[in-house]
Amino acid sequence: MKDLKALAVVVVVVLAIYIGVEPYAHSQLHKKVAPVDYEFKDLKEVSSINSDAISGKTLFANNCSSCHSVISDNINPLMEDKDSASAYGVVPPDLSNSSFLYSKKFFVSFVKNPTLATQTQHKFVGDKIYPMPSFDWLGDDKISNIYAYLKSVEPKDISNKEAFNSACVRCHSMKYDKNFSPTPTPDMHKYMGTIPPDLSTMILAKGKSYLHEFINEPSKHLEGTAMPRVGLTKKAEDKVIAYLEEIGDPNIEDRETLGIRFILWAVLLSVVAWIWKIKIWKDVGH
Numbered sequence: 001m002k003d004l005k006a007l008a009v010v011v012v013v014v015l016a017i018y019i020g021v022e023p024y025a026h027s028q029l030h031k032k033v034a035p036v037d038y039e040f041k042d043l044k045e046v047s048s049i050n051s052d053a054i055s056g057k058t059l060f061a062n063n064c065s066s067c068h069s070v071i072s073d074n075i076n077p078l079m080e081d082k083d084s085a086s087a088y089g090v091v092p093p094d095l096s097n098s099s100f101l102y103s104k105k106f107f108v109s110f111v112k113n114p115t116l117a118t119q120t121q122h123k124f125v126g127d128k129i130y131p132m133p134s135f136d137w138l139g140d141d142k143i144s145n146i147y148a149y150l151k152s153v154e155p156k157d158i159s160n161k162e163a164f165n166s167a168c169v170r171c172h173s174m175k176y177d178k179n180f181s182p183t184p185t186p187d188m189h190k191y192m193g194t195i196p197p198d199l200s201t202m203i204l205a206k207g208k209s210y211l212h213e214f215i216n217e218p219s220k221h222l223e224g225t226a227m228p229r230v231g232l233t234k235k236a237e238d239k240v241i242a243y244l245e246e247i248g249d250p251n252i253e254d255r256e257t258l259g260i261r262f263i264l265w266a267v268l269l270s271v272v273a274w275i276w277k278i279k280i281w282k283d284v285g286h
């Protein structure tokens with residue numbers, strides 16, 4: 001009976017640590033912040049239901065193609081990466097995957113006023129604020145058409161890596177995957193006032209929920225950070241994080257279940273030892 005009690009105590013203590021203390025310590029290390037908001041409630045709703053992709057293509061050619069490519073529609077960049085980086089501080093992203101990355105609401109708000117939508121901090125970029133001009137004068141109707149055009153040429157299947165490359169690689173590298181930012185480091189430093197970290201091992205350092213909160217709204221976790229809010233949809237953000245996981249922590253699933261497997265194994269071992277002990281003492285008794 002004594003043995004059973006001892007076993008019970010061990011099991012209870014181990015479970016209490018595993019279930020109670022670890023999450024508590026975790027919640028203390030990572031401060032609680034407001035939940036991730038994929039609706040971008042701080043931005044205005046779009047007033048237009050326009051979706052004329054053909055007119056959108058013309059609008060794109062006239063207003064956007066001087067800086068942005070759309071490889072999925074054979075619209076290639078007009079400048080070499082090093083030239084656009086030195087002109088704008090960062091190589092403007094290819095927009096083939098835009099309608100996957102951004103909701104219509106975020107996209108329209110962004111094109112009307114990039115500084116506002118990305119919550120770009122004035123103190124980093126100085127007078128230029130955001131290197132893309134505001135297209136407020138285009139209005140919701142025309143920008144909705146541009147969105148419809150980009151949707152009409154969006155690739156059917158976007159890999160995790162492609163999502164990262166559309167949303168992050170202009171500033172961040174993933175050197176473990178030999179995936180390097182096209183923006184030269186000196187330009188990046190001049191633009192952001194700091195060098196964005198390589199993200200190869202970020203998943204290990206920060207964990208998934210921090211990354212979701214941070215990417216959705218960087219200033220929530222890093223007061224006054226230079227990183228703009230990229231404004232991703234949930235499905236795009238999931239893909240980006242899946243890529244960080246693939247490269248930075250390929251064994252994550254194994255490890256996440258290790259704790260519970262270890263406890264089960266220890267309990268099993270104790271039971272076997274206990275039964276064995278009873279058996280031996282029974283034999284000795286006879």
Ligand code: HEC
Binds near residue numbers: 092111135
């Ligand atoms: C003068 C160059 C220039 C023009 C013209 C321009 N952009 Fe940009 N755009 C940029 C740069 C540079 C960035 C990246 C800035 C950064 O990441 O800090 C950008 C970023 C973007 C992004 C990514 C937004 C995000 O949240 O990360 C989208 C979408 C975009 N532009 C759409 C457009 C559309 C649509 C037009 C035309 C109406 C347009 N741009 C015209 C330079 C330009």
Ligand code: HEC
Binds near residue numbers: 240
């Ligand atoms: C326009 C440039 C730019 C883009 C685009 C960008 N970042 Fe960043 N990012 C930065 C900068 C600059 C920092 C450093 C911030 C600081 O030190 O304040 C940073 C920091 C980070 C960090 C570190 C956070 C921390 O707590 O230390 C993570 C994680 C991150 N970025 C992820 C991403 C992901 C994922 C994407 C794409 C969805 C992305 N970033 C897009 C510029 C960018």
